[in-house]
Amino acid sequence: MPKTDAPHLPRSAPIEAYGNGGFVFAGMSHRGSLLCLPDAIWAWPVTTPRQIDKYSLDRVFAASNVIDTLIVGTGTEVWLPPRELRDALRALRVTLDAMQTGPAIRTYNVMIGERRRVAAALIAVP
Numbered sequence: 001m002p003k004t005d006a007p008h009l010p011r012s013a014p015i016e017a018y019g020n021g022g023f024v025f026a027g028m029s030h031r032g033s034l035l036c037l038p039d040a041i042w043a044w045p046v047t048t049p050r051q052i053d054k055y056s057l058d059r060v061f062a063a064s065n066v067i068d069t070l071i072v073g074t075g076t077e078v079w080l081p082p083r084e085l086r087d088a089l090r091a092l093r094v095t096l097d098a099m100q101t102g103p104a105i106r107t108y109n110v111m112i113g114e115r116r117r118v119a120a121a122l123i124a125v126p
Helices: 058-062 083-091 101-113
Strands: 015-019 022-025 028-031 033-037 040-044 069-073 095-099 118-122
Touching (some): 015 118, 058 083, 069 101
Parallel strands (some): 069 095
Antiparallel strands (some): 015 022, 033 040
16 A cells, blocks of 8 residues: 655644545545544545555554554444454554444544544545
8 A cells, every 4th residue: 555654744633524535634634534643644545444454554553552442434334354453453452443434533533532542544435
């Protein structure tokens, strides 16, 4: 998966709106999926849950020492994370919670508001 070296935002921020293939956060808009880490928000090239794996989540694995929970927003689909991925995250003490993107955003916003150690991988919805 291609990735850029520059984040969209060098800090976390709540997601203010979503839909039409993108997101609004920190007064910015982005078309496409997002990977929200405690220290930055990145473009994420994933468009379907089937693309979610250790490689597409490499930034999460690299930052696992500052993440307790990874929320995955699966677009409009319901997705059961593969055992291999769940086990790999569990070995790093990161809890994986997958749900559709709308509920994922609401959960993520509450958790960052509580200053929890949370990351979110959010697939954009139409």
